[in-house]
Amino acid sequence: MAALLIFSTSAGATDIPTTKLARIKDIASIEGIRDNQLVGYGIVVGLQGTGDSQQTAFPIQTLAATLLRMGVSVPASSIRVQNLAAVFISATLPPFAQPGTKIDVTASSAGDARSLEGGLLLMTPLYGADGKIYAQAQGPLVVGGYAVSVNGNTKQVNHPNTARIPFGAIVERGVSLDLRDRHSLSLMLNDADFRSAESVAGAINHNLGRPTASVIDSRRIDLAIQPGEDVPELLARVESTEVSLFPRAKVIVNERTGTVVIGGTVVLQPVSILHGGLAINVVSHFEISQPSFSSTGTTQIVRQTSVSAQDKPVNRIELKEGATVDDLVRSLQTIGATARDVISILQAMKSAGALEAEIEVL
Known part of the structure; x- marks a missing residue:
């Protein structure tokens, strides 16, 4: 299986951006306004x-x-x-x-x-x-x-x-949602995160110039609506507000298609990786045993089995302090790692504490 690796890289470990700007309409939805x-x-x-x-x-x-x-x-x-x-x-x-x-x-x-x-x-x-x-x-x-x-x-x-x-x-029938005479609305973040929720609430309050948004939990942010306020205009201003996000470091693995996606926020710790493999092949074939003309024996089918083993040389990867995702990419390409190899290496790095990211298997 051929591996497809997609990486978001940066110049160095200290230069990896921890925040990014995004519009609220792209990272959250209004509770009740849905398909x-x-x-x-x-x-x-x-x-x-x-x-x-x-x-x-x-x-x-x-x-x-x-x-x-x-x-x-x-x-x-x-x-x-x-x-x-x-x-x-x-x-x-x-x-x-x-x-x-x-x-x-x-x-x-x-x-x-x-x-x-x-x-x-x-x-x-x-x-x-x-x-x-x-x-x-x-x-x-x-x-x-x-x-x-x-x-x-x-x-x-x-x-x-x-x-x-x-x-x-x-x-023939619509799903009614009346925004008039509403005293409050709720924003629901697509990805639950307390720091991102606080950032969204702070950006909304700064943009509107009054304490309108309050964080309820890591996903929900309540908006207080003043009496007589134009709700569509309020939501338009809220959704167009740009906020700082703090996304989680993730590694997405799809073993069925051999796709591995590693984000630029993934932090690598010093680690040495030894990767090799032992391949054992068992081959069976059948031969016909024919007795001689003067013999009283019968024709028999005899099974012949051969076993061969091949031990591949160990491939070594060393990631020093300050290693980036780009270093990991080059090292994996050097040893010719396949999709299953990459997945096994990433899981082993996670277990060893050398990969500071969440591994999500699709």
Whole structure:
């Protein structure tokens, strides 16, 4: 597995920045002002024989129920079509969305349809977590790929079983959030940190010129609203305020893809690393033992096993006092470390106290 290492480096250990400036709107959200997930189930029609097969029963049942609501009674057992597909619809209801607002939706095949290209989604209700209908989706699908099969030869580009409908849903019910007559609001930091919370509160109070923000915990900051104050204007000023952040030193590891991300705030202590490996291979093969012509024996299959061991030379890395992330990068590149090697080395450095950072495994 090839390792992909991404590092944020600096000139030296003493030059590593401990703070950075960011807008409050990029690091926090207003409590109550949030998106809501919607989901629905419907059918796509108008496919050119690439829909669900007869082995998938629920699309036919859905079509029969749809026809029955339109006054056409047809037994599901007598329907033989391949130009429709059952799909699940997902969408995101943005905050302050009102009836009539149009939102994008994504349709994904729920059966064994080969492609949704050229399909039309029939009217599908979209439900929220409370089971109520918040939007209705309908419209032609836009597929970012295709699949063609001729005489057993198949060519496929991207994923033709997933499609989007731009502005394909109309909001029927909004999630009301009245900002008028509010006495307080709360900011929620994306990453909990007491020092960052204090920095945000101090920057807001300095910008507004009055004690408006107060820290409740490492994530929550309350905003006091004066009677008759314009709340949208207040939030606009708060979200545009730049503050100093104190992010945690983190190392992100994804062993599945071989990706390692090391931030520039990671501090390295003096350490010496010895890294090697012992590879043992066990190979088995079978031979046929044939008796002689005059013998009474029988033909037998004999298993032959060979074992080989190879001990790789030890690779040595020495990080002295004041070593930077860039030094670690160069050392790992020198010894040709793979993704698994890098992950093992980082975990060992963390256990030895030579890596002052939090390791997060994805």
